[in-house]
Amino acid sequence: MSRTVRTAAFASAALALVALATPSQAASTTGALMLTHVRPNAAGADTRDGTQLNLNGEYFVIKNVTTRTINTSGYVPDITTNTYGRALPSYYLPAGAKAYVHTGSGRHYRDSAGAHHIYRGYARHVLLNTSTAKNPDLRLKKPGSPDDNTATGSITTCNWNTAADGTTYAC
Numbered sequence: 539m540s541r542t543v544r545t546a547a548f549a550s551a552a553l554a555l556v557a558l559a560t561p562s563q564a565a566s567t568t569g570a571l572m573l574t575h576v577r578p579n580a581a582g583a584d585t586r587d588g589t590q591l592n593l594n595g596e597y598f599v600i601k602n603v604t605t606r607t608i609n610t611s612g613y614v615p616d617i618t619t620n621t622y623g624r625a626l627p628s629y630y631l632p633a634g635a636k637a638y639v640h641t642g643s644g645r646h647y648r649d650s651a652g653a654h655h656i657y658r659g660y661a662r663h664v665l666l667n668t669s670t671a672k673n674p675d676l677r678l679k680k681p682g683s684p685d686d687n688t689a690t691g692s693i694t695t696c697n698w699n700t701a702a703d704g705t706t707y708a709c
């Protein structure tokens with residue numbers, strides 16, 4: 539599968555998002571939220587001496603494609619290689635806004651560039667760095683959907699193969 543891959547050359551994730559705003563393969567959704575980008579492999583070493591590092595450097599990006607505020611609560615990111623995914627926490631994402639959905643912990647907020655940040659609260663990395671066998675690798679599903687690695691409830695998808703370190707991919 540061809541895919542636009544661009545090494546993130548900016549220290550700021552917000553700037554990187556702007557630079558990646560034109561994927562060769564447009565993201566799509568049948569729902570209110572759309573997966574637009576993913577960074578499966580957080581910059582730098584993922585672990586050291588058994589300690590998980592830079593959990594929040596692993597994330598995917600969602601966009602509210604509607605003209606109203608959407609509560610992200612209950613939307614299910616279904617990684618197709620496991621069935622222990624957590625539904626998204628409650629966060630009111632304004633119309634047209636984008637949010638970085640980080641793997642680790644933090645306080646949800648809107649940054650000065652207007653991007654939002656949502657934290658899933660995992661204590662370990664969850665997006666596979668190498669995922670060549672599944673297509674898609676990640677689905678976002680409507681609230682109440684099962685995390686069962688099938689298309690049931692899916693509204694938008696994202697796929698990657700081998701994710702380079704610190705690299706953002708367009709969905």
Ligand SMILES: [Ca+2]
Pocket residue numbers: 579580581582583584703704
């Ligand atoms: Ca890494």
Ligand SMILES: [Ca+2]
Pocket residue numbers: 615616617618619620621622623685686687
């Ligand atoms: Ca899953």
Ligand SMILES: [Ca+2]
Pocket residue numbers: 578579580596663664665666667
């Ligand atoms: Ca990862």
